[in-house]
Amino acid sequence: MLNSDLPNGLGFLAEAAPRGFGLAFGVGIVALFLAVGAIGFAYVGSNTQISSLQSQVSTLQSGQSTLAGLSSVNRPPIVLPVKIAWCLEQVVQDRFCPNIIVADQGDIVQLFFLSNDTAAHTFTMTGTYDFQVNDSGAGELDFLTNYSPISGACSNSGTYAQMSVVVSGVYCVSGTSLLDNATLTANNAYVFAEAQNPSPGLPFASTCVSGEPNGVCLTNPGPGPYYVDDQAHMLSLSISGVGVNATGVSETQGIGAFRATTPGVYIFFCRYHVSNGMFGYLVVLPNAYCNTNPAACGVTKN
Amino acid sequence: MVDPNVLGFMAESAPKGFGLALSVAVIAVFLAVGAIAFAYVGASTQVNSLSSQVSTLQTQIPGLIAKSGLASVNATPATMAFRVDWCNTDNTGQDRFCPPVLIVHQGDLVQILFETNDTDAHTFTLVAGGYNLQLNNTYGVPGSSGNFSTNENGMHNFLSNTYFQGSCVQASYSGASAGLSSSDCVSGSSLLAPGGTYKIPINPNPASSPLPPATPEQVSVDNQFHFIRENGTYNAVWSIASFRASIAGIFEFYCYYHVSNGMFGYLIVLPNTYCNTHATACTSTSNSS
Numbered sequence: 001m002l003n004s005d006l007p008n009g010l011g012f013l014a015e016a017a018p019r020g021f022g023l024a025f026g027v028g029i030v031a032l033f034l035a036v037g038a039i040g041f042a043y044v045g046s047n048t049q050i051s052s053l054q055s056q057v058s059t060l061q062s063g064q065s066t067l068a069g070l071s072s073v074n075r076p077p078i079v080l081p082v083k084i085a086w087c088l089e090q091v092v093q094d095r096f097c098p099n100i101i102v103a104d105q106g107d108i109v110q111l112f113f114l115s116n117d118t119a120a121h122t123f124t125m126t127g128t129y130d131f132q133v134n135d136s137g138a139g140e141l142d143f144l145t146n147y148s149p150i151s152g153a154c155s156n157s158g159t160y161a162q163m164s165v166v167v168s169g170v171y172c173v174s175g176t177s178l179l180d181n182a183t184l185t186a187n188n189a190y191v192f193a194e195a196q197n198p199s200p201g202l203p204f205a206s207t208c209v210s211g212e213p214n215g216v217c218l219t220n221p222g223p224g225p226y227y228v229d230d231q232a233h234m235l236s237l238s239i240s241g242v243g244v245n246a247t248g249v250s251e252t253q254g255i256g257a258f259r260a261t262t263p264g265v266y267i268f269f270c271r272y273h274v275s276n277g278m279f280g281y282l283v284v285l286p287n288a289y290c291n292t293n294p295a296a297c298g299v300t301k302n
Numbered sequence: 303m304v305d306p307n308v309l310g311f312m313a314e315s316a317p318k319g320f321g322l323a324l325s326v327a328v329i330a331v332f333l334a335v336g337a338i339a340f341a342y343v344g345a346s347t348q349v350n351s352l353s354s355q356v357s358t359l360q361t362q363i364p365g366l367i368a369k370s371g372l373a374s375v376n377a378t379p380a381t382m383a384f385r386v387d388w389c390n391t392d393n394t395g396q397d398r399f400c401p402p403v404l405i406v407h408q409g410d411l412v413q414i415l416f417e418t419n420d421t422d423a424h425t426f427t428l429v430a431g432g433y434n435l436q437l438n439n440t441y442g443v444p445g446s447s448g449n450f451s452t453n454e455n456g457m458h459n460f461l462s463n464t465y466f467q468g469s470c471v472q473a474s475y476s477g478a479s480a481g482l483s484s485s486d487c488v489s490g491s492s493l494l495a496p497g498g499t500y501k502i503p504i505n506p507n508p509a510s511s512p513l514p515p516a517t518p519e520q521v522s523v524d525n526q527f528h529f530i531r532e533n534g535t536y537n538a539v540w541s542i543a544s545f546r547a548s549i550a551g552i553f554e555f556y557c558y559y560h561v562s563n564g565m566f567g568y569l570i571v572l573p574n575t576y577c578n579t580h581a582t583a584c585t586s587t588s589n590s591s
Binding site: 095102263279286 | 324326327329330331333345348349352353355356359360362363374375376377382383385387388389390391400401403405406407410415417418419420502503504505508509511512513518538572
């Protein structure tokens with residue numbers, strides 16, 4: 001910088017310090033510029049970063065609020081007893097009653113399927129859930145073959161290893177979703193969760209039929225345990241009272257269990273009567289508990 | 303501090319005013335250093351604080367997702383077939399839907415086959431929460447006695463205690479989809495175009511075994527009204543239509559004639575995470591899934 005460039009007010013400096021002054025003055029000016037630049041740079045630079053971070057914080061807080069506001073089922077799995085019956089609706093066609101099952105993810109579903117029809121029926125699921133209860137007793141009619149009698153009942157003689165290979169045309173209860181006895185026992189699910197009246201057509205205690213010679217008395221001992229034994233039980237009218245259903249007609253009761261591991265809506269059907277409308281849906285509600293306790297829900301964590 | 307040895311030549315050569323200039327320079331240097339330090343420390347504190355908040359929030363998100371976000375249905379939309387019947391098999395003997403509850407995923411293609419074998423006319427009417435659909439099972443014959451047991455008689459109108467003298471109208475899609483109609487057999491703005499195939503093949507004569515040639519039929523979702531043949535006679539009617547369950551929630555459906563008797567039910571559409579990222583698939587107007 002030349003002395004002549006200095007403002008008039010600083011002229012005395014130039015006069016008083018002709019040598020070295022320029023250098024000191026230059027250093028001062030540069031330092032001042034540096035100071036202003038540093039403040040500006042720090043301000044602008046940090047301000048950009050701060051704005052970015054503040055934006056991230058706002059976005060995350062908004063997302064946090066949204067997530068915290070979501071609600072879902074969140075409870076440990078239970079044992080869910082389900083009793084489904086074959087029925088005829090007013091349209092006189094075969095149906096499941098009820099035809100909707102709703103479970104929470106992780107629940108063990110005990111499926112008790114009973115039918116007192118002259119025709120055979122199944123409760124069948126394939127796909128995500130692979131499970132079948134086949135209420136086919138000997139002498140029951142096969143709707144698919146023009147009501148020809150089924151020559152042999154479904155088999156209760158299979159082992160779990162045999163029955164759990166896949167849904168079977170042989171075994172009364174089958175499928176890869178079928179739970180084994182050890183799992184049922186470990187989860188207190190081997191006994192159907194509702195005690196069963198062995199003879200729904202009879203009141204509890206003794207009922208004696210009057211007018212009969214020597215008297216005939218039927219005894220209903222009252223509700224008792226019913227086991228998830230992966231079998232179909234063919235009940236018939238019995239003098240002891242056991243095995244008499246509400247209408248006094250023999251019936252078939254098949255039972256098995258599976259775990260509702262995967263949320264969603266899944267069809268179940270009767271393989272004989274699906275074309276008549278005998279189908280329904282299993283609804284498995286998502287359960288937040290299963291996210292943090294996958295083992296308890298039978299869920300394989302990825 | 304200024305080293306006198308280094309700046310000595312200055313002192314010697316500029317005895318007057320130099321100290322002032324040097325002082326200004328030194329102060330300016332201190333100011334610069336201080337400004338930088340102040341700006342750095344101040345901004346750094348704020349940046350650190352915000353960074354800490356971001357980290358904390360990011361840490362909390364997986365926990366929140368585990369609590370709620372992942373606990374949802376995440377299913378590709380599918381075709382869900384329902385067969386909804388009129389029934390009065392409750393002990394009350396009053397008109398009902400069987401089943402009265404339909405549950406689907408958001409985005410599913412819902413096919414409704416509504417079947418009645420009553421002497422009264424019935425509808426399946428859904429006009430809640432953005433859904434607009436009606437299946438109207440009404441058959442009428444001019445001068446009929448109303449004893450509907452075959453297609454020769456007209457159905458009873460429960461609301462007016464009269465008999466229908468005309469059947470519902472098999473309308474074109476453009477007409478039927480304009481909105482809910484009191485005359486069309488199938489109508490409503492939620493109605494999908496005809497042409498899809500009902501997912502469950504149906505036995506054309508439910509009283510008989512579905513043996514060849516009467517094996518279960520692939521039925522077209524034709525948005526029309528039909529008769530069911532029972533051993534050669536017509537004693538039931540059905541209509542069929544489809545819509546997309548694009549909106550999650552619980553929605554009432556009812557029979558226009560018998561809702562006051564209790565003939566109503568609910569469509570439950572489960573929220574589907576899949577639809578958050580595949581909105582098009584979940585709102586598609588295609589008649590196949």
